[in-house]
Amino acid sequence: MKRWVLTVLFLAVTMSSGLRADSSDQAAAHEIIRAQMQAFQTDDANVAFAFASPELQTKFGSPAVFMDMVKSGYAPVYRPRAVEFRDWVDSPGGPEQQVFVIGPDGRGYIAHYMMERQPDGSWRISGCYLEPLGEESV
Template sequence: MRALSFAIMLCLILGSKAQAEDPVQTAQMLIQGQIEAFLNNDAAAAYSFAAPDIKALFPDKDIFFAMVKKSYQPVYHPGNYAFGKSRAIDNGAVVYQEMLITGSDDKDWTAIYQILRQPDGSYKIGSVQVLPNTTSKGI
């Protein structure tokens, strides 16, 4: 069931360029899709959600995947997670989305995602900041 829902979501996101009527909902779909890719150890799918600036820093899916695995463990393999607060600015050109995560080590984290609208109208993950934290601070 999980694999089927991921495949459907991935097709919707990648096939339709993730055009959004609601940028926050699109941001959440992107984040969910990338987390599912990490959980399935699918480097190509995880890399596909990254913005061009991230791809310029990590020009290969395997280099990107290794960096996330090493430096962003709570995002790479979260235990439990839930969307927190969000904020869209510049008419949805940038979305900040908070994630509350319990890592696989049972420690609590807050991840702040920056989702960027691309020139073609699609959205990509521009950055993620992970902070040790147990409560939402807002954005």
């Protein structure tokens, strides 16, 4: 039993230190997401589109089409009332930055941003989905 507890403690420390090692990646994701949200605030489709992964850029084809999709389907990240960065997690699709937002409707959401490392080492947003929450606020 004692050995099992020590093993669990070792794994917990190892895993948590691994999360700290990714702090520069998480900081980069924060910068990218903040910059894209700022581009949404000023309706700068070209800048917002530049933070999307090459695959997303190919899928949407143009900054205007991308911006129309965000306006119509992602109002909480297009015009958030409040933003709070939460967990950086490893998901089946790769690294994910969770961001709590209050949408223009006053409701809380977790925006799950999928992040993708590019060949040059930089990060881009490869997808996002919204998870509606209850009455939570920042």
